[in-house]
Amino acid sequence: MGVGIESLVKAGEAGHWGPDIRSDVHARIEARGRGGINIELESRVKPYYGDAIRQQAEEVLEALGVKHAEVSIHDEGALPFVIAARLEAAVRHAGLGEGTRVLPDRVLLPEPSPRDRMRRSRLYVPGSEPKYFINAGLHGADAIILDLEDSVHPNEKDAARLLVRNALRAVDFLQCERMVRINQLPLGLEDLEEIVPESPDLILIPKVERPDQVIVATEKIAEIKAEYGITRPIWLMPIIESALGIEKAFEIATASEDIVALTIGLEDYTADLGVVKTATGNESLFARQRIVNAAHAAGVQGIDSVFGDVGDMDGLRTWGINSRAIGFEGMGCVHPLQIAVIHQAFAPSPVEIEKARKIVAAYHEAQQRGLGVVSLGSRMIDPPVVHRALKLMARAEAMGLA
Amino acid sequence: MAILEKTELVTNAAGRAVPEQVNGRPQVPYAGVGRHQPRGNKAAPPIRTAADYPENGDKRVADLETAFRKCGLRDGMVISSHHHLRDGDRVALMALEAAARIGVKDLMWFPSASFPSQKAAIELMASGVIDHIEGSMNGPLGDYCTQGKMRGMGVLRSHGGRWQAIQDGEVHIDIAVIAAPTADPFGNCDASHGKSACGSLGFALADSIYADHVIAVTDNLVPFPCVPWQIQGNNVDYVVTVDSIGDPAKIVSGTTQITRSPDRLRIAQLVALFLRDTGIMRNGFSFQAGAGGIALAFVGYLKQMMKEAGVKARFVRGGSTKYLVELLEEGITDYILDGQTFDLSGVQSMANHPRHVATSPFTSYNYHGKGNFASLVDTVVLGATEVDANFNANVVTHSDGRLLHGIGGWQNCLAAGCTILAVPSFRDRIPVIVDQVTTLCGPGELIDVVVTERGIAINPRRQDLMNAAKGSKLPIRPLQEIKAEVERICGGKPQQPRRGDRPVAIVKWVDGTVLDSVWQVG
Numbered sequence: 010m011g012v013g014i015e016s017l018v019k020a021g022e023a024g025h026w027g028p029d030i031r032s033d034v035h036a037r038i039e040a041r042g043r044g045g046i047n048i049e050l051e052s053r054v055k056p057y058y059g060d061a062i063r064q065q066a067e068e069v070l071e072a073l074g075v076k077h078a079e080v081s082i083h084d085e086g087a088l089p090f091v092i093a094a095r096l097e098a099a100v101r102h103a104g105l106g107e108g109t110r111v112l113p114d115r116v117l118l119p120e121p122s123p124r125d126r127m128r129r130s131r132l133y134v135p136g137s138e139p140k141y142f143i144n145a146g147l148h149g150a151d152a153i154i155l156d157l158e159d160s161v162h163p164n165e166k167d168a169a170r171l172l173v174r175n176a177l178r179a180v181d182f183l184q185c186e187r188m189v190r191i192n193q194l195p196l197g198l199e200d201l202e203e204i205v206p207e208s209p210d211l212i213l214i215p216k217v218e219r220p221d222q223v224i225v226a227t228e229k230i231a232e233i234k235a236e237y238g239i240t241r242p243i244w245l246m247p248i249i250e251s252a253l254g255i256e257k258a259f260e261i262a263t264a265s266e267d268i269v270a271l272t273i274g275l276e277d278y279t280a281d282l283g284v285v286k287t288a289t290g291n292e293s294l295f296a297r298q299r300i301v302n303a304a305h306a307a308g309v310q311g312i313d314s315v316f317g318d319v320g321d322m323d324g325l326r327t328w329g330i331n332s333r334a335i336g337f338e339g340m341g342c343v344h345p346l347q348i349a350v351i352h353q354a355f356a357p358s359p360v361e362i363e364k365a366r367k368i369v370a371a372y373h374e375a376q377q378r379g380l381g382v383v384s385l386g387s388r389m390i391d392p393p394v395v396h397r398a399l400k401l402m403a404r405a406e407a408m409g410l411a
Numbered sequence: 412m413a414i415l416e417k418t419e420l421v422t423n424a425a426g427r428a429v430p431e432q433v434n435g436r437p438q439v440p441y442a443g444v445g446r447h448q449p450r451g452n453k454a455a456p457p458i459r460t461a462a463d464y465p466e467n468g469d470k471r472v473a474d475l476e477t478a479f480r481k482c483g484l485r486d487g488m489v490i491s492s493h494h495h496l497r498d499g500d501r502v503a504l505m506a507l508e509a510a511a512r513i514g515v516k517d518l519m520w521f522p523s524a525s526f527p528s529q530k531a532a533i534e535l536m537a538s539g540v541i542d543h544i545e546g547s548m549n550g551p552l553g554d555y556c557t558q559g560k561m562r563g564m565g566v567l568r569s570h571g572g573r574w575q576a577i578q579d580g581e582v583h584i585d586i587a588v589i590a591a592p593t594a595d596p597f598g599n600c601d602a603s604h605g606k607s608a609c610g611s612l613g614f615a616l617a618d619s620i621y622a623d624h625v626i627a628v629t630d631n632l633v634p635f636p637c638v639p640w641q642i643q644g645n646n647v648d649y650v651v652t653v654d655s656i657g658d659p660a661k662i663v664s665g666t667t668q669i670t671r672s673p674d675r676l677r678i679a680q681l682v683a684l685f686l687r688d689t690g691i692m693r694n695g696f697s698f699q700a701g702a703g704g705i706a707l708a709f710v711g712y713l714k715q716m717m718k719e720a721g722v723k724a725r726f727v728r729g730g731s732t733k734y735l736v737e738l739l740e741e742g743i744t745d746y747i748l749d750g751q752t753f754d755l756s757g758v759q760s761m762a763n764h765p766r767h768v769a770t771s772p773f774t775s776y777n778y779h780g781k782g783n784f785a786s787l788v789d790t791v792v793l794g795a796t797e798v799d800a801n802f803n804a805n806v807v808t809h810s811d812g813r814l815l816h817g818i819g820g821w822q823n824c825l826a827a828g829c830t831i832l833a834v835p836s837f838r839d840r841i842p843v844i845v846d847q848v849t850t851l852c853g854p855g856e857l858i859d860v861v862v863t864e865r866g867i868a869i870n871p872r873r874q875d876l877m878n879a880a881k882g883s884k885l886p887i888r889p890l891q892e893i894k895a896e897v898e899r900i901c902g903g904k905p906q907q908p909r910r911g912d913r914p915v916a917i918v919k920w921v922d923g924t925v926l927d928s929v930w931q932v933g
Binding site: 031032053054056057058059060061065085086087088089141143144147148319344345346 | 671673674676677810811838839840841864865900901902903905906908909
């Protein structure tokens with residue numbers, strides 16, 4: 010479509026359709042002076058939901074204040090929360106509407122997320138691929154990340170933002186912590202405007218190099234929370250993805266009270282260094298250890314990057330075992346198949362659990378007998394060892410291993 | 412031939428409206444599982460004498476037309492063909508077109524299954540060469556039928572039901588045309604060798620025994636004897652050689668790929684966990700799985716669990732793929748009893764491994780026999796297009812009434828000890844668990860478990876399975892609960908698509924009674 014026509018006619022579109030697209034919808038809206046709303050609908054589920062889609066489209070347009078428009082909808086079996094988001098995005102692209110939001114019914118919000126909850130696995134879900142949303146919580150990851158950053162095309166940032174917002178309301182992610190990766194600031198601040206009102210459990214801030222970036226995001230979140238009366242915590246996980254960020258890791262990790270974890274993005278980090286990212290990760294060992302150390306110094310979790318080769322389960326397992334060995338508490342997943350492997354890799358071994366169990370038992374016995382010193386057989390157990398054993402047992406219990 | 416307009420409908424024991432007459436033959440409405448009592452003797456072909464066949468055993472004739480003429484092909488006859496070459500088959504169309512050149516009309520085509528590559532049969536129906544098809548129809552042929560364009564009524568049967576219909580004389584085959592990957596001039600046929608090797612010829616076995624005339628068509632003629640002879644030359648009238656009986660690329664796939672769909676993998680894993688945690692997976696057990704994405708992935712998960720538990724199967728049933736072949740080669744099962752092979756590993760294994768055994772619908776599935784293998788299998792994993800809250804299931808039509816799949820061995824497999832439907836809870840936005848199935852193919856009393864990505868529902872009739880699952884970590888939920896959750900996700904129950912009021916096909920139950928009708932669409 011030529012620019013000349015666009016400037017004369019207010020029109021906008023959003024979403025995807027075609028034979029290879031599933032669970033998405035494409036909406037195109039063109040303003041007209043009068044004649045009300047005319048909807049052209051094509052849908053692969055038309056015999057079942059054709060009437061429902063029309064009715065929903067009319068309701069959404071009315072709520073947005075669009076009174077006269079030609080609307081064409083190509084639906085590939087999108088769920089209602091997706092249809093609403095795509096229509097709203099198309100209306101905004103057309104420069105129509107009154108800036109209101111059309112929000113789908115909200116499923117029950119899960120309990121607020123504890124600061125130190127287990128974060129072994131976080132499953133990335135591309136923010137512009139609604140087909141992955143609805144079942145994302147079924148695969149047993151500790152968290153799902155609705156991603157607005159690298160997996161979303163620059164032209165679709167605003168549409169994805171609405172989709173993710175609606176997903177946070179309408180999709181039950183079950184026991185998963187609900188995370189959103191916003192865009193690099195300042196675009197990420199616009200993401201926060203839509204996302205924060207829906208109470209995600211955690212926001213990942215990408216490409217953090219300086220503490221003030223975290224501070225800006227923290228302030229923005231606090232402002233929106235106040236505006237919407239949200240009191241439950243929204244935690245932060247900065248992603249460090251550059252040599253400069255690594256150098257400033259501790260300052261970043263301590264930049265906000267809301268930070269619960271620190272992680273690293275290896276694609277960008279290795280690109281910054283100009284080295285090849287390998288399956289063994291020798292080139293990033295320093296950076297990853299720096300993250301672990303800064304995180305522990307700051308009292309937050311150190312979380313590893315993702316292992317990108319979905320076909321290489323052995324490589325993933327090795328990576329995960331090494332990752333745990335150097336002090337990380339979890340890593341990212343790019344496919345649900347990786348979740349179980351990662352959980353195994355981050356699980357303490359039976360030998361570790363048994364040893365910890367004995368130390369904890371000795372500790373409790375010492376407590377009961379009012380002894381200041383914990384001993385196991387003839388050996389004295391140092392307080393840090395006790396602390397580590399208590400933590401390991403708590404984790405093992407959370408993993409269903411103890 | 413058949414006149415659809417005069418069809419009277421009756422309500423069968425499943426509450427379904429079915430025609431009393433189909434293609435001029437009176438029908439028995441479905442009476443319930445195991446209720447219909449057959450009487451009489453089996454059908455039989457005419458007695459032949461060796462005096463009428465060449466003493467040197469050379470039954471070759473120049474081409475199919477010559478063979479048809481010698482068989483006395485005339486208007487209204489029944490010509491059968493088989494789907495062991497699947498979408499690669501060239502012989503069925505070759506035969507029907509030869510019949511068209513001879514100028515006959517009103518044939519009944521009786522394939523064991525039809526495939527999209529055979530859509531040219533539509534032109535033969537339009538021109539009157541074929542009156543109607545009794546056999547599975549999908550794709551373009553399915554649409555032709557459900558749009559009410561076929562003159563006679565379609566009859567859908569299971570693999571076992573097809574044997575039963577032939578054996579009981581419900582369908583009398585005038586001329587059977589058998590595509591043979593290898594044959595000798597006497598008519599012995601084998602499918603495990605030759606450039607068009609496909610594994611087994613089991614689907615053609617009944618035809619070779621009961622048809623009046625049998626023509627073997629091969630692209631790999633070997634001198635007598637062709638060994639093994641799954642089809643015996645003593646039943647064959649003529650042998651025709653052609654350049655190619657099928658497109659090898661479409662006969663079997665080079666490799667079968669396990670799905671990467673996370674949702675399907677989850678379903679497959681839940682099925683395997685269910686079998687492990689309920690104790691169905693135990694030493695000496697048996698299972699059947701097809702070649703669908705979920706079934707293949709299920710075999711992978713189960714194999715791992717069997718290895719961990721040190722458990723071996725006595726036999727597994729195919730359609731075989733390399734995943735079943737690996738079980739055999741690694742000693743995780745003693746036998747593969749195989750109805751058809753889906754990939755090259757399956758074909759090679761059947762040709763070479765003495766414990767990879769070809770079966771037929773007679774041994775596997777025929778309900779009018781002295782038992783069959785299907786009920787000896789401990790568990791079977793099947794798909795479905797729809798299932799209702801009473802576990803009744805549909806496998807042939809889409810929710811909009813269009814024919815989508817054949818029945819295959821699906822109905823027969825319901826006899827297994829534990830029948831599992833492994834299905835997504837919705838496809839696109841369309842719920843799979845419905846108030847009432849569009850077409851009833853399987854009575855709910857035979858379907859024990861429905862496994863979806865959102866949980867596992869056990870049929871309340873199977874209290875034993877409920878008890879077996881108690882105390883496990885399996886996500887057991889009532890089917891109604893999963894249904895309600897999916898309806899919430901999908902934004903309410905779907906509209907009921909408009910259904911025509913004229914039956915265009917029937918679905919037979921395994922005993923030859925009429926289980927349901929398929930209605931004209933649009």
